[in-house]
Amino acid sequence: MMGASHAISGAAVWVAITTPAAGFGILSVDPIERIAGAIVCAGAALLPDADHPNATIAYSVPGGSLVTGAIGKATGGHRKGMHSLLAVVGVLAAAIALSHVTFTPDGWDTAIQVGAGIMAAACIAFAVKVLHLARSWLVAWLTGIVAAGITSWFFPSHTWWLPVCLTVGYFVHLLGDFLTVGGVPWLWPIMPKPSKTVREHPIWKQLWRPFGGFALPLVGKTGSWREQLLTVAMTVYAGWGATVGFFAL
Template identity: 30%
Template sequence: MMAPSHAATGLLTGVLTTAAMAPVMAVGPAELLAGAAIGAGAALLPDIDHTESTVARAHGPVTRGLAHGARWISVEVYRRTTTPKDTAADGAHRFLWHTPAAAAATGAAVGLGAALSGFLLGMVLWFTLGLGLLGLAQNLRRGRRRKQLMSWPVVSFVSALGAAALVYGGVAHGAHVGAVVAVGMLTGALGDGLTRSGVPLAWPFLVNGRRWAMIGVPRSARFSTGTWPERVVCWGSLIAASVTGLALV
């Protein structure tokens, strides 16, 4: 599972995307923390199409229900847009929600909601905090303590506390939140493009007659999940995010 590395890279891009908003809005420690949390969770969102993923487990029945719905949508979109040259597949995991188009659409919807209401920003923070926390918690050693910390009631409760602290602390809400979500989702999709399978980054455009062409880095540079290159990406992103955040505060 790439959950820890997805969360770590999303955390880094969340900080960087939020910092890039400085010319048009005030960016302080609260905004950087919120951006990190949203980015970490958003990077896991492409896996909402898998009912046993970290995303599906993060908030119990809420995220499991969303995962089933997202999987159904992915299958339906695949069935209606596939071409004769596409490789036969079920269209469920690593299809629609791993596309830049899905990231842009989700980011636009979230950005609109966050611009309209601080409450909606709080809900986005609660949701993404849970995803990011559960993803990063998988770096902990296996055991009873890890199992307790990773249970969805604990994750949801801690996420609610964190979201409330940020909202009541005056974190800015606005359309920039959607940009952080979109970049985070794209970061997660690109991360999967480093692995053996690749992702449909060109959808809905055709690549050699295929709408669902699986694209990634050159095959010689790809790696399997759980191997040392993934750990380097994970810990390198966490260190870079920490250094960048401290430098910006």
């Protein structure tokens, strides 16, 4: 999937699991967490492509392409380690650890959620840039920092959901790529080696990718008309959910 499609899918899934009136309401959050979470989840849905030197987030900071290139080499290349269930677990663990990074100035009763602020700022910056809500990375980062700062300052107890949000967004990216012909290696670094008889089965041929794990190519190739149609539908849905959250707020 394209970057914008991934971002929209992240926002749409967050709406679906947090908004009773517009989805399943699996996760109970306040209206402000629904709205902010949709933006954060949109940005988190771009994180798996940190293994590609030409991904959107590779240009988020000077030298970013070098960092993403190094990540790609360390994880086996694009759509390898960063697109696995192992990576999802790693992101959840890292997000939880980062959420415990706080700072309490002398004389303050409430700790500043430094780690949560960093996570939110980065994801918001990624989201507003890939969705063309900001023309430059400078504006995108300023938007992310200001939004995260407001959340951390005025709503310090409203950041518990961030690790969940990041993990959901990350996992949604993998689901999106799973629906394309490229597929994802869910079990990396373990790559199943089916027998010749299994490999020649018609159903297995549709699902198995020798170098990319598994695929359920319902949307075809990246950027296909089916992907664009799905993105439009998710955009409408995410917008509806955001409107519901706004009026609830």
